[in-house]
Amino acid sequence: IYKCGGIDKRTIEKFEKEAQEMGKGSFKYAWVLDKLKAERERGITIDIALWKFETAKYYVTIIDAPGHRDFIKNMITGTSQADCAVLIVAAGTGEFEAGISKNGQTREHALLAFTLGVKQLIVGVNKMDSTEPPYSEPRFEEIKKEVSSYIKKIGYNPAAVAFVPISG
Known part of the structure:
Protein backbone atom coordinates (compact mmCIF):
# COMPACT_ATOMS: atom_id res chain seq x y z
CA ILE A 1 0.00 0.00 0.00
CA TYR A 2 2.85 2.35 0.90
CA LYS A 3 4.90 1.59 -2.21
CA CYS A 4 1.80 2.10 -4.38
CA GLY A 5 1.33 5.60 -2.92
CA GLY A 6 -1.69 4.67 -0.82
CA ILE A 7 -0.15 6.10 2.33
CA ASP A 8 2.33 8.93 2.76
CA LYS A 9 5.88 8.70 4.10
CA ARG A 10 5.08 10.83 7.18
CA THR A 11 2.40 8.36 8.31
CA ILE A 12 4.75 5.39 7.85
CA GLU A 13 7.44 7.23 9.83
CA LYS A 14 4.88 7.86 12.60
CA PHE A 15 3.95 4.16 12.65
CA GLU A 16 7.63 3.21 12.70
CA LYS A 17 8.33 5.49 15.69
CA GLU A 18 5.30 4.19 17.62
CA ALA A 19 6.15 0.58 16.78
CA GLN A 20 9.76 1.02 17.92
CA GLU A 21 8.55 2.53 21.20
CA MET A 22 6.56 -0.68 21.75
CA GLY A 23 9.51 -2.88 20.74
CA LYS A 24 7.83 -3.85 17.46
CA GLY A 25 9.82 -1.79 14.94
CA SER A 26 9.22 -4.19 12.06
CA PHE A 27 5.43 -3.80 12.36
CA LYS A 28 5.22 -0.32 10.78
CA TYR A 29 3.60 -1.63 7.60
CA ALA A 30 1.21 -3.94 9.44
CA TRP A 31 -0.10 -0.92 11.33
CA VAL A 32 -1.42 0.60 8.11
CA LEU A 33 -4.35 -1.81 8.46
CA ASP A 34 -4.04 -3.02 12.06
CA LYS A 35 -5.77 -0.15 13.88
CA LEU A 36 -6.98 -1.80 17.09
CA LYS A 37 -4.86 -1.26 20.21
CA ALA A 38 -4.97 -5.01 20.94
CA GLU A 39 -3.69 -5.78 17.41
CA ARG A 40 -0.72 -3.49 17.88
CA GLU A 41 0.06 -4.72 21.38
CA ARG A 42 -0.16 -8.41 20.46
CA GLY A 43 1.38 -8.09 17.00
CA ILE A 44 -1.46 -9.96 15.29
CA THR A 45 -4.43 -9.07 13.11
CA ILE A 46 -7.71 -9.58 14.97
CA ASP A 47 -10.36 -7.95 12.79
CA ILE A 48 -10.60 -7.59 9.02
CA ALA A 49 -9.54 -4.29 7.47
CA LEU A 50 -10.12 -3.00 3.95
CA TRP A 51 -8.02 -0.77 1.69
CA LYS A 52 -9.36 0.26 -1.71
CA PHE A 53 -7.58 1.66 -4.74
CA GLU A 54 -7.93 1.74 -8.52
CA THR A 55 -5.53 1.00 -11.34
CA ALA A 56 -6.09 1.83 -14.99
CA LYS A 57 -7.57 -1.64 -15.41
CA TYR A 58 -8.88 -2.78 -12.02
CA TYR A 59 -10.75 -1.72 -8.92
CA VAL A 60 -8.90 -3.39 -6.05
CA THR A 61 -9.88 -3.96 -2.44
CA ILE A 62 -7.24 -5.42 -0.16
CA ILE A 63 -8.77 -7.32 2.73
CA ASP A 64 -6.39 -7.93 5.62
CA ALA A 65 -7.76 -10.95 7.44
CA PRO A 66 -6.40 -12.52 10.63
CA GLY A 67 -4.42 -15.72 10.46
CA HIS A 68 -4.39 -16.47 14.17
CA ARG A 69 -6.43 -19.53 15.17
CA ASP A 70 -8.40 -17.54 17.78
CA PHE A 71 -9.85 -15.24 15.11
CA ILE A 72 -10.76 -17.74 12.38
CA LYS A 73 -14.34 -16.41 12.24
CA ASN A 74 -13.01 -13.00 11.19
CA MET A 75 -10.71 -14.67 8.67
CA ILE A 76 -13.71 -16.43 7.13
CA THR A 77 -15.63 -13.13 6.94
CA GLY A 78 -12.78 -11.51 5.02
CA THR A 79 -11.98 -14.46 2.80
CA SER A 80 -15.60 -14.95 1.77
CA GLN A 81 -15.46 -11.54 0.06
Whole structure:
Protein backbone atom coordinates (compact mmCIF):
# COMPACT_ATOMS: atom_id res chain seq x y z
CA ILE A 1 0.00 0.00 0.00
CA TYR A 2 2.85 2.35 0.90
CA LYS A 3 4.90 1.59 -2.21
CA CYS A 4 1.80 2.10 -4.38
CA GLY A 5 1.33 5.60 -2.92
CA GLY A 6 -1.69 4.67 -0.82
CA ILE A 7 -0.15 6.10 2.33
CA ASP A 8 2.33 8.93 2.76
CA LYS A 9 5.88 8.70 4.10
CA ARG A 10 5.08 10.83 7.18
CA THR A 11 2.40 8.36 8.31
CA ILE A 12 4.75 5.39 7.85
CA GLU A 13 7.44 7.23 9.83
CA LYS A 14 4.88 7.86 12.60
CA PHE A 15 3.95 4.16 12.65
CA GLU A 16 7.63 3.21 12.70
CA LYS A 17 8.33 5.49 15.69
CA GLU A 18 5.30 4.19 17.62
CA ALA A 19 6.15 0.58 16.78
CA GLN A 20 9.76 1.02 17.92
CA GLU A 21 8.55 2.53 21.20
CA MET A 22 6.56 -0.68 21.75
CA GLY A 23 9.51 -2.88 20.74
CA LYS A 24 7.83 -3.85 17.46
CA GLY A 25 9.82 -1.79 14.94
CA SER A 26 9.22 -4.19 12.06
CA PHE A 27 5.43 -3.80 12.36
CA LYS A 28 5.22 -0.32 10.78
CA TYR A 29 3.60 -1.63 7.60
CA ALA A 30 1.21 -3.94 9.44
CA TRP A 31 -0.10 -0.92 11.33
CA VAL A 32 -1.42 0.60 8.11
CA LEU A 33 -4.35 -1.81 8.46
CA ASP A 34 -4.04 -3.02 12.06
CA LYS A 35 -5.77 -0.15 13.88
CA LEU A 36 -6.98 -1.80 17.09
CA LYS A 37 -4.86 -1.26 20.21
CA ALA A 38 -4.97 -5.01 20.94
CA GLU A 39 -3.69 -5.78 17.41
CA ARG A 40 -0.72 -3.49 17.88
CA GLU A 41 0.06 -4.72 21.38
CA ARG A 42 -0.16 -8.41 20.46
CA GLY A 43 1.38 -8.09 17.00
CA ILE A 44 -1.46 -9.96 15.29
CA THR A 45 -4.43 -9.07 13.11
CA ILE A 46 -7.71 -9.58 14.97
CA ASP A 47 -10.36 -7.95 12.79
CA ILE A 48 -10.60 -7.59 9.02
CA ALA A 49 -9.54 -4.29 7.47
CA LEU A 50 -10.12 -3.00 3.95
CA TRP A 51 -8.02 -0.77 1.69
CA LYS A 52 -9.36 0.26 -1.71
CA PHE A 53 -7.58 1.66 -4.74
CA GLU A 54 -7.93 1.74 -8.52
CA THR A 55 -5.53 1.00 -11.34
CA ALA A 56 -6.09 1.83 -14.99
CA LYS A 57 -7.57 -1.64 -15.41
CA TYR A 58 -8.88 -2.78 -12.02
CA TYR A 59 -10.75 -1.72 -8.92
CA VAL A 60 -8.90 -3.39 -6.05
CA THR A 61 -9.88 -3.96 -2.44
CA ILE A 62 -7.24 -5.42 -0.16
CA ILE A 63 -8.77 -7.32 2.73
CA ASP A 64 -6.39 -7.93 5.62
CA ALA A 65 -7.76 -10.95 7.44
CA PRO A 66 -6.40 -12.52 10.63
CA GLY A 67 -4.42 -15.72 10.46
CA HIS A 68 -4.39 -16.47 14.17
CA ARG A 69 -6.43 -19.53 15.17
CA ASP A 70 -8.40 -17.54 17.78
CA PHE A 71 -9.85 -15.24 15.11
CA ILE A 72 -10.76 -17.74 12.38
CA LYS A 73 -14.34 -16.41 12.24
CA ASN A 74 -13.01 -13.00 11.19
CA MET A 75 -10.71 -14.67 8.67
CA ILE A 76 -13.71 -16.43 7.13
CA THR A 77 -15.63 -13.13 6.94
CA GLY A 78 -12.78 -11.51 5.02
CA THR A 79 -11.98 -14.46 2.80
CA SER A 80 -15.60 -14.95 1.77
CA GLN A 81 -15.46 -11.54 0.06
CA ALA A 82 -12.28 -12.25 -1.92
CA ASP A 83 -11.62 -13.07 -5.56
CA CYS A 84 -7.97 -13.88 -4.88
CA ALA A 85 -6.15 -14.88 -1.70
CA VAL A 86 -2.55 -14.36 -0.67
CA LEU A 87 -1.59 -17.26 1.56
CA ILE A 88 1.38 -16.31 3.74
CA VAL A 89 3.59 -19.28 4.62
CA ALA A 90 6.46 -18.92 7.10
CA ALA A 91 9.78 -20.28 5.81
CA GLY A 92 11.42 -20.67 9.22
CA THR A 93 12.48 -24.16 10.25
CA GLY A 94 9.76 -25.64 12.42
CA GLU A 95 7.36 -22.81 11.63
CA PHE A 96 6.64 -24.04 8.11
CA GLU A 97 6.40 -27.64 9.28
CA ALA A 98 3.87 -26.68 11.98
CA GLY A 99 1.74 -24.79 9.44
CA ILE A 100 1.69 -27.57 6.87
CA SER A 101 1.13 -30.34 9.45
CA LYS A 102 -2.20 -32.19 9.64
CA ASN A 103 -3.91 -29.56 11.83
CA GLY A 104 -1.72 -26.63 10.74
CA GLN A 105 -2.92 -23.12 9.97
CA THR A 106 -1.47 -23.12 6.44
CA ARG A 107 -3.57 -26.13 5.49
CA GLU A 108 -6.67 -24.76 7.21
CA HIS A 109 -6.41 -21.35 5.53
CA ALA A 110 -5.85 -22.81 2.06
CA LEU A 111 -8.79 -25.21 2.49
CA LEU A 112 -11.08 -22.45 3.80
CA ALA A 113 -10.14 -20.15 0.92
CA PHE A 114 -10.94 -22.81 -1.67
CA THR A 115 -14.14 -23.86 0.11
CA LEU A 116 -15.28 -20.23 0.27
CA GLY A 117 -14.92 -19.95 -3.50
CA VAL A 118 -11.56 -18.21 -3.80
CA LYS A 119 -10.14 -19.84 -6.91
CA GLN A 120 -7.11 -17.58 -7.44
CA LEU A 121 -4.24 -18.07 -5.02
CA ILE A 122 -0.84 -16.49 -4.51
CA VAL A 123 1.54 -17.99 -1.97
CA GLY A 124 3.92 -15.61 -0.20
CA VAL A 125 6.79 -17.55 1.34
CA ASN A 126 7.65 -15.18 4.19
CA LYS A 127 10.69 -14.87 6.47
CA MET A 128 13.06 -15.95 3.73
CA ASP A 129 15.73 -13.91 5.52
CA SER A 130 15.52 -16.37 8.44
CA THR A 131 16.34 -19.49 6.39
CA GLU A 132 19.75 -21.13 6.59
CA PRO A 133 21.46 -19.67 4.66
CA PRO A 134 19.34 -16.51 4.35
CA TYR A 135 17.17 -16.53 1.19
CA SER A 136 17.86 -20.24 0.64
CA GLU A 137 16.59 -21.32 -2.78
CA PRO A 138 16.50 -25.02 -1.78
CA ARG A 139 14.30 -24.14 1.22
CA PHE A 140 12.01 -22.06 -1.00
CA GLU A 141 11.73 -24.93 -3.50
CA GLU A 142 11.04 -27.44 -0.69
CA ILE A 143 8.20 -25.25 0.62
CA LYS A 144 6.85 -24.70 -2.88
CA LYS A 145 6.81 -28.47 -3.51
CA GLU A 146 5.02 -29.30 -0.23
CA VAL A 147 2.45 -26.51 -0.51
CA SER A 148 1.82 -27.37 -4.18
CA SER A 149 1.17 -30.99 -3.25
CA TYR A 150 -1.37 -29.97 -0.61
CA ILE A 151 -3.22 -27.30 -2.60
CA LYS A 152 -3.55 -29.71 -5.52
CA LYS A 153 -5.37 -32.16 -3.23
CA ILE A 154 -7.92 -29.52 -2.23
CA GLY A 155 -8.62 -28.32 -5.77
CA TYR A 156 -6.13 -25.64 -6.79
CA ASN A 157 -3.97 -25.99 -9.89
CA PRO A 158 -0.42 -25.43 -8.56
CA ALA A 159 0.78 -24.46 -12.05
CA ALA A 160 -1.56 -21.44 -11.89
CA VAL A 161 -0.39 -20.39 -8.40
CA ALA A 162 2.41 -17.85 -8.06
CA PHE A 163 4.91 -18.56 -5.28
CA VAL A 164 6.72 -15.40 -4.19
CA PRO A 165 9.68 -15.35 -1.78
CA ILE A 166 9.25 -12.43 0.64
CA SER A 167 10.66 -11.09 3.87
CA GLY A 168 9.17 -8.58 6.23
